[in-house]
Amino acid sequence: MSRNDGDGEEDSPKPDDKSTASISSAAHEETTQVNALNGGLEPGNFLHIDHKPRLLLMGLKRSGKSSISNVVFRKMAPHETLFLETTTTIRKEAMHSFMDFQVWDLPGQIDYLDPEFDAESIFGGVGAMIWVLDAIDNYMEPVSRLTETILHLQHSYPDIKYSVFIHKVDSLTEDFRDDTMRDVRQRITDDLYDAGLENPPITYYGTSIYDHSIFEAFSKVMQGLVPQLPTFEALLNTVSASCKFEKAYLFDVYSKVYIASDTTPIDMKAYELCADLIDIIVDMSEVYGWDRGKDQQETDPSKAVASQSAESFVSNIKGYHLYLKEINRSAL
Amino acid sequence: MNNLKKPQKKKVLLMGKSGSGKSSMRSIIFSNYVAKDVRRLGATIDVEHSTVKFLGSLILNLWDCGGQDAFTETYLTSQKSQTFSDVGVLIYVFDVESRSFEGSNPRDLLTYTAVVSALAEYSPSAHVFALVHKMDLVQNVFRDQVIQDRTLAIQEYSGVFGKRLKVYGTTIWDQSLYKAWGDIVKSLVPNLHIIDGYLHDLAKETSAEEIILFERATFLTVTNVTSELGECNPYSDRQERLSNVIKTFKHSLSKYTHSSTASHPFTEIAIKAPRFNLILARLTNNTYVLVILPPGDLEIELSRFNIMAAKDRFVELDIMGWAARDTEKLEGKSNGRIKDGR
Ligand SMILES: Nc1nc2c(ncn2[C@@H]2O[C@H](COP(=O)(O)OP(=O)(O)OP(=O)(O)O)[C@@H](O)[C@H]2O)c(=O)[nH]1
Ligand SMILES: Nc1nc2c(ncn2[C@@H]2O[C@H](COP(=O)(O)OP(=O)(O)O)[C@@H](O)[C@H]2O)c(=O)[nH]1
Ligand SMILES: [Mg+2]
Ligand SMILES: [Mg+2]
Numbered sequence: 001m002s003r004n005d006g007d008g009e010e011d012s013p014k015p016d017d018k019s020t021a022s023i024s025s026a027a028h029e030e031t032t033q034v035n036a037l038n039g040g041l042e043p044g045n046f047l048h049i050d051h052k053p054r055l056l057l058m059g060l061k062r063s064g065k066s067s068i069s070n071v072v073f074r075k076m077a078p079h080e081t082l083f084l085e086t087t088t089t090i091r092k093e094a095m096h097s098f099m100d101f102q103v104w105d106l107p108g109q110i111d112y113l114d115p116e117f118d119a120e121s122i123f124g125g126v127g128a129m130i131w132v133l134d135a136i137d138n139y140m141e142p143v144s145r146l147t148e149t150i151l152h153l154q155h156s157y158p159d160i161k162y163s164v165f166i167h168k169v170d171s172l173t174e175d176f177r178d179d180t181m182r183d184v185r186q187r188i189t190d191d192l193y194d195a196g197l198e199n200p201p202i203t204y205y206g207t208s209i210y211d212h213s214i215f216e217a218f219s220k221v222m223q224g225l226v227p228q229l230p231t232f233e234a235l236l237n238t239v240s241a242s243c244k245f246e247k248a249y250l251f252d253v254y255s256k257v258y259i260a261s262d263t264t265p266i267d268m269k270a271y272e273l274c275a276d277l278i279d280i281i282v283d284m285s286e287v288y289g290w291d292r293g294k295d296q297q298e299t300d301p302s303k304a305v306a307s308q309s310a311e312s313f314v315s316n317i318k319g320y321h322l323y324l325k326e327i328n329r330s331a332l
Numbered sequence: 333m334n335n336l337k338k339p340q341k342k343k344v345l346l347m348g349k350s351g352s353g354k355s356s357m358r359s360i361i362f363s364n365y366v367a368k369d370v371r372r373l374g375a376t377i378d379v380e381h382s383t384v385k386f387l388g389s390l391i392l393n394l395w396d397c398g399g400q401d402a403f404t405e406t407y408l409t410s411q412k413s414q415t416f417s418d419v420g421v422l423i424y425v426f427d428v429e430s431r432s433f434e435g436s437n438p439r440d441l442l443t444y445t446a447v448v449s450a451l452a453e454y455s456p457s458a459h460v461f462a463l464v465h466k467m468d469l470v471q472n473v474f475r476d477q478v479i480q481d482r483t484l485a486i487q488e489y490s491g492v493f494g495k496r497l498k499v500y501g502t503t504i505w506d507q508s509l510y511k512a513w514g515d516i517v518k519s520l521v522p523n524l525h526i527i528d529g530y531l532h533d534l535a536k537e538t539s540a541e542e543i544i545l546f547e548r549a550t551f552l553t554v555t556n557v558t559s560e561l562g563e564c565n566p567y568s569d570r571q572e573r574l575s576n577v578i579k580t581f582k583h584s585l586s587k588y589t590h591s592s593t594a595s596h597p598f599t600e601i602a603i604k605a606p607r608f609n610l611i612l613a614r615l616t617n618n619t620y621v622l623v624i625l626p627p628g629d630l631e632i633e634l635s636r637f638n639i640m641a642a643k644d645r646f647v648e649l650d651i652m653g654w655a656a657r658d659t660e661k662l663e664g665k666s667n668g669r670i671k672d673g674r
Contacts, residue, residue, distance in 0.1 A: 079367075079468045079505040170368060210368045269588045276581040281603055283577045287567040288608045288624055310606065316599035318589045 053101045053225050054125050058149070059132035060142050061086060061108030064167045064209070068132065069093055069105045071209045072218055072255050078209040090122075095255065101127070101225065113152050123153055127225045128161045135166045135180050135206075143184065147191040150200060162202040163221050164188065170208035181206050212272045219258045219271075232260035240264070246320075253278055253326070277322055281312050339385070342520050343393045343418050347407075347447055348425030349432075349440055350375055350399035353465045356504055357425070358382075358396055361513050361550055366583050367504040378403060379415075386547055387554065387618045389522050408446050416454035420520055422447070423461045426486070428478065428501075429469050434485065441489045452492045460493040461500065461516050462486045468503040475501060507572035510579075514552045514572060524555055531557045534621075534642045538635045541608070542624040544571055545615070551575045551582070554619065562624070574622065578612070602632065613639055616646045 057065040067081035073093045091105040104122075106112070112122065131149075133142045146164070153160060166184055169177045185204050192200050205217035223229055236248045240262045247270055249261045256275045314322040346354045356370035362384050376398035384392040397407060397415070407415045424444055432439040444462075451458055464482045467475055483499040490497045500512035518524065527545065534557075535543050541562040545554040553571045567573075585597040603610040609625040609632045621639060625631040 077505060079503075082469075083471055269584070272584045273581075273588050276577075276584045277601075280577050280581055280601065281605075283573055284603060284610055285605050287565070287570040287573060288610065289605060290564075290566055290607075292561065292564070292607070310604065312601070312603045314598050314601045317585060317597065 053127035055101060055103045055221065055225070056122070056126055056129040057103060057105045057132060058112075058129060059108060059165075059167075060134070060137075060145065063108065063132040063134040063137075063142065064165075065105050065108070065132045066091070067209050068165070068167070068207075068214055068218075069103060072214060072257070073103060075254075081209065095252070101222075113148060119153075119156070123157050123160070126157065126160050128163060128221055130163045130165055130221060132165045132167050133184065135168050135177070135184075136171045139180075139184055139187075143187050143191065147188060147195065150192065150202075151195050151197065154197065160201075161221075161224050162200065163217070164202060164204045165207045165214075165217060166204060167207050169206040169213070170210045177206055212268070212275055215256045215275060216268065216271060218255070222257050222259060226259055229260055233263050236260060236262040245323075249274055250327075251278065251324075253282065273322065274324075277312065277314060277324060281310065281324065285310065339389050339391050340522050341391045341393055342420035343395065344516075344520075345415070345419050345422045345451075346394060346396045346425070347404075347422065348399050348463075348465075349427060349430060349443070350401075352399060352425040352427040352430070353504065354399065354423075354425050355380070355396055357463075357465070357502070357509055357513070358394065360504055360509065360579075361552070362394070364579075364583060364586065366580060370504060375400065384549075386517060386550070387521065390517075390520055392517075392520070404443060404447075408450055412450055413454060416450045419451060419455035419458040421459045421461065421516060422451055423463060423516060424448075425463045425465050426482065428464050428466045428482070433482075438485075438489075441485060444486070445489045445491065448489075448491050448493050456492070458493075459516075459519050460490065460497050461512065462490075462497060463500050463502045463512055465502050467501045467508065468505045507569055507576040510552060510572035510575035511569065513550075514575065517547075517550075517552050518554070521554060528555050528557070530642070530645055531555060533645075534638065535559070537638045537642070538623060538625065539631060540623050540625055540635065541565075542622075544574070544622040546575070546578075546612075546620045546622065548614075548618050548620055551578050551620070604629070604632065609635075611635060611639070615639065615643060619646065 057069060059065055064081075066084050066087050067076075067078075069091065070076035070081060070084065071078055073095060087105060087107040088109075089107065093103040093105070095101055095103065106122070111117070112119065131142070131146045133139055133146070150162060164184065166181050169180075172180060181204060188202065189200070192198075203220070205213070205220070207214045207217045226232070232250060236250060239245065240248045245262075247262060247264055247267065249258045249271070251258050251274065256278055258271065258274075309326040309328075310324075311326065312324040346358060348354055353370075355373050355376050356365075359365035359370060359373065360367060362382070376396055378398055380396040380398075382394045382396070384394060386392055395415070397403065424447065426433065426440055426444075430440055433441065448460065451460070462483075464479060464486075467478075470478050479499070479501040482501075486499055487494050487497060498515065500508065500515070502508045502512050521527075531543055531545055534540075540557075540559065542556065542558045542565070544556040546552065547554055552575055556571065558565075582597050589597070598614075600611065600613040602612075605627070607627055609627055610622065611625070611632060612620055612622045613636070615621040623635050623639065625635055
């Protein structure tokens with residue numbers, strides 16, 4: 001059990017008549033802190049607006065790429081992905097956190113390895129590639145397509161980090177899930193080894209859009225793209241120590257991806273709790289955040305300013321508390 | 333007079349074709365399953381009985397009736413009187429994807445007719461709710477039309493219950509399930525008006541735009557008070573959305589604390605947002621109260637104080653049972669379901 005701190009961080013600022021005008025002073029202070037950190041890093045890191053790191057979602061068709069992208073970045077309910085149609089063009093999702101980056105959903109039927117294909121336009125500037133592999137389908141083909149792709153890209157783009165999402169594991173029993181994951185990993189490692197690539201930069205995750213695993217996995221992938229991760233972790237460690245928090249997370253509220261956490265061991269259940277609290281806050285902010293027109297303006301403006309950044313507290317979960325503080329402005 | 337202090341028992345029949353989703357919804361509403369867990373459920377054999385306490389004043393006797401043809405047959409023949417007597421509510425579940433709903437041989441509707449006529453014979457005063465379930469399988473744009481069509485068809489086959497019948501489109505994947513079950517349970521809670529009265533009192537003491545009372549275990553809405561301003565809220569499904577999202581949070585909480593979900597998972601959730609304040613606080617053993625307030629720090633502190641002050645009154649109700657309280661307050665009035673306007 002632990003004390004948790006979900007720190008809020010939010011997606012694209014939606015133009016919003018009143019709240020844009022007056023961001024609370026507290027929020028400013030904390031944002032400045034973060035910015036100051038950026039300044040301390042060596043120049044040329046890809047945080048600059050003109051250089052958004054790119055994250056590719058690849059895999060065979062029907063493996064679940066569009067579902068993942070819609071569930072994580074567009075808040076689609078998992079069961080609604082049943083109605084998704086096959087993607088035929090590259091779909092780009094922009095994520096604006098304090099780090100801007102893009103997620104590209106690449107349709108499965110295009111042969112990206114064809115020499116005719118303008119590889120640079122897709123793979124140039126890519127930070128990470130997620131290969132989505134349908135765990136309930138035959139995985140021989142996707143495994144060989146993945147290894148081909150890695151071997152092909154390895155020379156021109158050696159810095160790409162690979163993650164394999166062994167996806168739809170909700171449909172497998174626990175034993176079978178572990179076996180499948182082990183087997184997939186073994187095959188990929190063997191294939192690459194035979195082709196002369198030892199210790200490839202690949203991380204494996206079992207994922208499903210029907211539970212928190214997809215958000216957890218995405219968080220880990222994202223963290224690999226945050227160059228200041230150690231600095232954030234150190235900062236969160238300090239916060240945790242001085243406030244006696246048992247665990248502190250820095251969240252992107254809209255996607256429920258956590259960008260960093262303090263360095264005490266991660267408890268998946270604590271993460272789920274924070275993610276569910278964020279769901280409550282986002283949902284309630286939608287239904288009770290409606291524009292009340294002049295009625296609301298009548299309230300003392302000094303009072304309104306006090307809560308320009310959202311804050312939430314859950315008290316006494318068996319003696320522990322959960323606290324969320326929004327750091328920079330958001331749609332909350 | 334003593335018997336009035338006892339909570340009222342109500343028999344609830346849950347019927348419909350096998351695979352229509354009866355046990356699934358029951359497990360989500362009453363047994364802390366989340367939607368993805370229901371795949372674990374097997375077909376129900378005969379009838380599964382369960383008893384659910386709702387607030388201090390109501391005991392639900394749930395009969396989850398396995399829907400395979402052979403079982404349905406016995407409910408309508410050898411077990412007829414046993415099944416259909418003393419029923420408070422019949423919840424009949426239709427699978428929206430069923431192929432035997434309409435057409436030349438509308439088996440679903442014919443079975444339904446047989447069930448409601450047995451009900452009319454043994455429990456003519458029962459309420460009937462028809463749930464058109466698995467609506468998630470219908471694309472959004474067609475949902476309203478499907479519900480309209482099905483409602484007409486079901487009404488036609490409802491016999492004497494046709495006029496009082498209520499039809500809901502539901503799915504375990506969103507808040508629609510909580511909407512339907514909230515209304516069902518509300519139709520059973522005795523003396524809802526007393527609770528309403530106390531909630532109105534509380535509303536007067538705060539500057540609340542909305543106050544909602546939730547039952548602790550199910551997080552279904554018991555009753556609510558909404559101010560004039562609150563009535564302008566464009567989100568009419570907000571109560572059931574809250575039920576749904578808190579239920580999910582509770583589920584993670586119980587995994588996290590390794591505790592049974594029957595216990596109180598938290599004392600309070602507070603949200604301070606630019607446009608509103610929200611407090612969701614434990615009120616009594618059986619209830620949580622949600623208060624929506626204007627923004628500002630002072631508001632939230634004041635309301636917390638008022639909730640604390642109101643607690644005692646509600647607690648008193650909790651212990652004694654609302655029925656007993658009713659006779660004190662409204663001497664001479666009958667103890668029927670006053671809130672029931674149908
Ligand atoms: N798509 C969808 N499937 C659902 C929904 N509710 C239940 N199901 C599925 O329907 C199947 C049957 O559900 P049950 O609850 O066991 O059905 P039942 O009515 O109790 O069946 P019997 O016990 O045989 O009478 C399960 O596999 C559920 O996953 C829903 O809202 N949408
Ligand atoms: N059971 C299960 N099904 C999934 C999951 N993710 C996606 N699906 C389903 O897989 C199908 C194909 O998904 P889609 O996103 O279109 O695949 P894409 O071609 O890779 O973009 C859809 O019907 C999804 O509902 C998952 O985690 N579990
Ligand atoms: Mg797609
Ligand atoms: Mg059943």
